[in-house]
Amino acid sequence: MKTNENPYIPYNATVEDTWFETGGERAIKTFKVVFDDEEVRKNWSHRPGQCAMIGVLGIGESMISISCSPTEGDFLRFSVMRMGKVTQALHQLETGDKMTVRGPYGNSFPLEEWEGKQILTIGGGIGQAPMRPIVEYVKANYDNYAGLTMIYGARTSGDLCFKNEFEDMAKDKELSCHLTIDIEEEQWDHNVGFVPQVLLDLNPSPENTIAITCGPPIMIRFVLENLKKLGFEDDQIYTTLENRMKCGIGKCGRCNAGGMYVCKDGPVFDYATLKAIPEAFA
Amino acid sequence: MDLEKLRETAAEVAAREDVKYLIGWKKGTYGYRVAPGFIEDADGAAELIFSPLCTANLATYLTLVEKLPLPRGEEPDDRKTALMVKGCDSRAVAQLLVEKGIDRENVVVIGCPCPGMVDPELLAEKYPETEEPAEVKWTDDGFIVIRDGEETSVSRDELLAEKCRLCRYPNPVISDIMLGEPVETWEPAEDEGVNEVENKDVDEREAYWEEQFSNCVRCYSCRNVCPLCYCQDCILDRLNPTWVNRSVNFSENTAFNIARAFHLAGRCIECGECERVCPANIPLGKLNRKLAREVRDKYGFEPGLDPEAEPFQASYKPDDPEDFIL
Amino acid sequence: MSAMLLNKEKWPDFVGRLTGKKLWAPQAGGDGMRFAPVAEGEVPALDYGNTRVPPKQAVFPQTETLFRFQVDGEKVEEPKLEEEAVLLGVRPCDARAMVIVDKLFSWDEDDPYYLKRRELVTLVGLACTEPGLNCFCTSVGGGPASTEGLDLVMIDLGENYLLEAITEKGQALLAETEDLLEEAKDDVAEQKEKIINESEQKIKRSVNTEDIPGGLPGLWEDPLWQRVSASCLGCGTCTFLCPTCHCFDIQDETEGFDSRRCRSWDSCMFAEYTLHTSGHNPRPSRRERTRNRINHKYNYYVDKFDVIACVGCGRCINLCPVNIDIVDILKQVEEAL
């Protein structure tokens, strides 16, 4: 298309591969996307935690987390839940179809700052999407981190995303992976129970650890409560916010939580900052 | 009307255990302005007024209440809402009852017989608004405008609002408490505004409305102020499917205005609020009154009179006119 | 050549000189005064209070096409913005508003559409000699003869307009019309000051805004928000008519094979504005939305750009259907501090 002189004009990209993570009315579909333009592909760089505006021309755009780490290769991954007009249109895309991408937007997880520390990710449902790039990034740089723990839960085993990766994860000796579902199921040999409870049972030491959480608001609330119980300090806890967005560049006005624009000052916030924003948990 | 009596009654109602608050009119922040007042206790009732400036139809607040999810363990507040109504406003309440938009048990209707309101724009044009509070009062045959300590008598015809000239029901059609004696009804004037447009030919009408609708800024105040526009999920907000595009141009503005007017066909109680609040001064009332006139003349139906009636668009008569059918 | 006099009789000639540029001026319409493009050969009169809709639409149109495209994405066409425009008779508050909004549109990432239009526009201001009933510009850092944002300011001296160039664009305009102007005499400065002083005296409404930006965060849960928003209808009048409100919505519109992505003004007072697809709304009621509107203008904007995003034009007060009065709200905020 063209280079990014005009921030409102998206890049064209092609769906290289796509598959369903979950089924049902609110299905989640993952897209592996490659830019059409060689130059864009070369110049594009994103960091774990950032988002991009993806869309279908003629329908519209939505802000979606980039669910892959730049360490994985020259492509982007998005996991999209079928909710509204744009996501419905995205779900109709198949391999080889075109979509548009602009971004990357927002700040990112300060992964360099966290070097030498234990990383603990706590995800729920589609909230695992922004956690996945952290996991992948740390996996690619195990030497720089003291360890990696992942807690991930969903309502049922069918609602878990990225299932095809669990097997490899289980083999990974350096990754401690804890999966959970809300209600007991047959042939499920992982945890059963809500994510905050699993966290409490796991009882990770707060020492030299960074905890990152994302998921439904109610889960985040109890996870934060339990992290405090475990002795985590405010600056050891990170989360990502989301709000309705249109422009992605801090102009259209709607994504503010208090005085912060989620698209520019977020989506990644540490708990200390978040506590000062009155609207953050609204 | 006796203001003392009004305040006394309002204080009694507002103090009732089963009443959440009372909605009435109070003096605004400057000039002629009158603002809706939400009175929660007997003391607050002293603020209330009823004057020819109380044009606002407060029935809109009955359906404007936001039902938010309650914090765990909290009971919903299902106490009643008390509401002061003029004749036209009471028809909105009746129509809401017809549509089951509200529960009769949940409202206390305080009826105020209405001798007719002044037109705020006409008033401000003739007697410019001041920063200091100003007032208008009824006299036997007109109004007194009180501003800057000066009193001016004005004849009724000079300032009477258009909707009041056309009014058929100045006395509340339903009420639990009636304040004062019913006023004598007057012969409704001929609706010149609608006639004028009707008498144009098709092309002139198109040009007329094109000019009007092009001014629309789509602030949706006409929709929001309307006591009978209370859909939780308005078709105009819908994106999937998109009925009316968000872009503001003549085509979409017309679509919006057709949809709004049509959704009020056989429901509009002609309180004139849409026209009053429009920042672009679009004569929206003409659209509604035109439809109301057709409904009255062709189908013999008037909305908002009988709470037990069938809604116009959800009923039919086998002998409805069908002269337009090929 | 900074202060010049233009005889009012020569006003039509002055307007006639501004050919080749799109002219905007306040004009009477069905909806009261509004800024609209001037038809060829027409001479706008300048004796008006203020327009209902602010002139922001000249630089930030209510609906603006971002680009046109074919649905396959192969052909994307951007608008070519190159027509120069002159806005005549802009009130100082509205010009100041543009300066305030500039800060946002050039913050971090530039907004090419807005900034391009700003670059192409020349603002010819008219100082207020008869401020409106609800003007309170002096309370928020402006004034009836503020020149901030203007390229050229005109002051009504009775028989003449006093023209003062503020920027190079204004200078150029004066140079183009030099033969119509007279050099101002020395006593003009005195006359001007007197007029401005008188005008300032006529502004009746005021509020002390000094402590408001710092105080608002502490009033987050104050009952005052419930009180002032109880009667709000949730319409967009206050925001659409506000010269500093700049929020927008982006939508794709397809008509046959013709598609475009466009942005239209949006209002923080609409429920739909922040509504998530899931049905969750972070600002679920009019109380939060009113609070956000005031906070955005008097708190968030001050934090980010060090200026109050309200110019005291009084439009939202004049036209609010239910008498929600921002001066009154600010006074209540003051009291609650």
Place this chain on the structure above:
Amino acid sequence: MSANNYEPNIVAFLCNWCSYAGADLAGTSRVQYPSNVQVIRVMCTGRVNPLYVMNALQQGADGVLVSGCHPGDCHYMEGNYYARRRLGMLKDLMEFIGVDPRRFHMSWVSASEGHKWKEVVEKTVEDAREAGPFEGFRRRRIDW
């Protein structure tokens, strides 16, 4: 397009049980009628939201026709009675805002009335042709 070779674009909403079958009958009986009609089948005229008519005009129709069962014959007992009320109101409103009344018609055509269908279509097309291309509030390509 010159006035001579202007062919109006008609959108017709036909009820599944009567008018659609009637149009079908016209076809199978080789009744010739103008080809300007784009038929949209709905289950009942009562299902025709008046906004469909508005939307059709917005999107480039020059005329709209709604056709259903005769009163009393509705497959759903009373759908066409509701439609008659609503669309009658709509016709009044459209006329009032300056849409030529010749652009919108409603008719009752039963499954056996292939010939009536032809007449209705001819009348609708003729009227729309007389009224000329609809410019009114049709969506237009915006010049930036």
